[in-house]
Amino acid sequence: MTETSLRDLALANRLLARDGIVDDFGHVALRDPADPARFWLSRALPPNRVTPADLRRHGPDGTCEDPGAQAYSEAVLHARVFAARPDVQVSIHHHARPLLPFTLVGAPPLRPVFHTGAVAGWDIPVWDSAPFGDGGMLVDTVEKADSLAACLGPARAALLRAHGAVVVGPDIATAVMIAIYMAENAAVALAAGATARPVPSLSRGEAAETARRLLTPNTVARVWAGRVAGLEL
Amino acid sequence: MTETSLRDLALANRLLARDGIVDDFGHVALRDPADPARFWLSRALPPNRVTPADLRRHGPDGTCEDPGAQAYSEAVLHARVFAARPDVQVSIHHHARPLLPFTLVGAPPLRPVFHTGAVAGWDIPVWDSAPFGDGGMLVDTVEKADSLAACLGPARAALLRAHGAVVVGPDIATAVMIAIYMAENAAVALAAGATARPVPSLSRGEAAETARRLLTPNTVARVWAGRVAGLEL
């Protein structure tokens, strides 16, 4: 595993944390190119604190090869997704808030509603941990991980009922992009779906007069001055 | 006017900008204690850039006493509110987003829905510029400002139809607090009012098992470690 790859894997944790895709939990796994049955994953840490030194190699059943590290109980999720999907090099598990309403029983399917939102694909399956019992919500056994991988099938993402999502991709940056825009797509779908009643507007005349008076050099310059505050090139 | 008062007036602009009460527009006026028919207001500037040096005295009809300054056309709003309300020392005009839905024709009245939201009062009148014609949305004439002041009456705040709000108070900090919590109250009322359907929950057993497994020393410590990142005492 190259130093660059480990650095990018740590950066992926940080940027997904900053942009609200992972919260205190959530993780990113990278298949080991030299030993494709194994993969790299942070020891159990808040994603906003992960550094390259925190990354550990894990085996085909999800076991962390560093016995001294506190490991994620859901590492097996990535192990079985890598086993089922040779095309996948990166697997992300997260709980981005805008996705969660689409994971609930009875929710409409999460379809792409705007252009960039298409990256996660048309058919996003929803996996349910309920058959594994009340203590089964985490994907922490080979049996559950295999069930989830089967539900994922050839898709780029799956939702986990009342829990979160798994996103996969051929490299770190692609999987990160899919995770981000899948969540953005869900946020737009939520906002659009909340429309419940018509909204009164300005009159056509009010709108015309108001725009004419606002779009003057002084006013426009004031907006510009306020908005560039603190920006550096 | 003391240096402290002018500094606090500038700070009020800055904090209301940072906390989203004023946007590129919006302003805060402070009555001159030595000459109560006059008041202090920034020259026309983005609120996030106002300094004490930008504050100017304005006369009873809202005219800026510094002929070289670009002045707010709505300064007269404050002038006539100060004239009508001897108890008021500070007048804020803004367009905080959560308030705007409550300014629209047909909207429900903006009532306090939670404890701190009570500071703006129970009866918040809504003033409509429509009788003044299509070019009349800004409160930029004595006639409109008097009409608005009459609508405000003894209240601590008034809404302006499809435009924003006026908030008044006996000092800068009180008016700022009313402006902030009136907007917070509106945001809570919007969120509560958007509920359109029941939401399925975890089963009782899932909830119990999940909580038991999450509330362990390791997991709790992980959340704490991520959340204190960057904090200094």
Added chain:
Amino acid sequence: MTETSLRDLALANRLLARDGIVDDFGHVALRDPADPARFWLSRALPPNRVTPADLRRHGPDGTCEDPGAQAYSEAVLHARVFAARPDVQVSIHHHARPLLPFTLVGAPPLRPVFHTGAVAGWDIPVWDSAPFGDGGMLVDTVEKADSLAACLGPARAALLRAHGAVVVGPDIATAVMIAIYMAENAAVALAAGATARPVPSLSRGEAAETARRLLTPNTVARVWAGRVAGLEL
């Protein structure tokens, strides 16, 4: 009380402020291990400014033992919760916005709707100050605090009608985690419950073609470059 505990108590105020659980008000109380009828609480301060030097010991009736300090009128809330619940070491009172809609009369119960949201428990009682009269919304008397503690019962949290919440736990980090994820859970429930109509999607063909063209090395690299800006490991 150890220096570490006092430092953590101050940090809890800061992080809850930064993450929007407490606003200008709200506070965190820690039982004194050496004298379990007493507890530590900040003097009345904005939570984002609390330091260890601002913490004061309070007695069994909620009285601050430092007569010179401005104390919280709701300190008695914590006193009576500690009295009723020997298992509780930490009590947080706050007004996190996503919870407030669930405190209103007629609102659905706040149930866990996603995995981590389970930490606050299945049954979250709602206490109503209305029987104590119009001036009774604050929990500032022994009588009200005892009523609230009885309503809380063995639960990890209670809602206060049109006011906020009380969250309790066995240590600072656990109580903080419950407070955060209880609010996150409420936010997801609000978003899910606002769905009012179906949303049109891209066609299946549009989605496929769009994804194919977006998931190219150049485009993916552009997203990565923008998103890592400013991150440091």
Added chain:
Amino acid sequence: MTETSLRDLALANRLLARDGIVDDFGHVALRDPADPARFWLSRALPPNRVTPADLRRHGPDGTCEDPGAQAYSEAVLHARVFAARPDVQVSIHHHARPLLPFTLVGAPPLRPVFHTGAVAGWDIPVWDSAPFGDGGMLVDTVEKADSLAACLGPARAALLRAHGAVVVGPDIATAVMIAIYMAENAAVALAAGATARPVPSLSRGEAAETARRLLTPNTVARVWAGRVAGLEL
């Protein structure tokens, strides 16, 4: 092209990125005053990273005149808008989230609902790429760009179905202001339109008593102290 203009064009990218109008994509084009059939546009870069050195001149058919640069496939959009609209000096293409629900089939027209929201105009046409086939969502051919320019007509903005918006103006600051307030207007319309049910309020007595007790010097000073934290004049 002056150095100031190029610097302002780069700043426009940065501020629109910081304020959420452009995301990882989106761009701002400026007509060349010395050669009005040509225009300046960043090479394909995340908007939050654009500097003046990244700007390139493009020809009348949208071709980048620097063959070594990676160019935007949608540069032609700006080329044909400039050709159709001699009054336009600046063209912005973006995907601001609050606009997207109004681009969907069956959505209500995006009308101005509050004062400043009027700057984008009353009639905002919606262009649909569907006639150009499943791979046609990007405006990356002369034919599509001419179709969009025809749909735009004399307006200040057009929406693109399930994709985003084009905003035009006579100079950089004006186009930026229109883009910002058009998105703000959409956000207010979404919030207002999500209202689905009445919300219970405090009783009139509770509200009066609560306000009386909150608007005291100590409490007001506490809010002020918390809110000015970190502000500098």
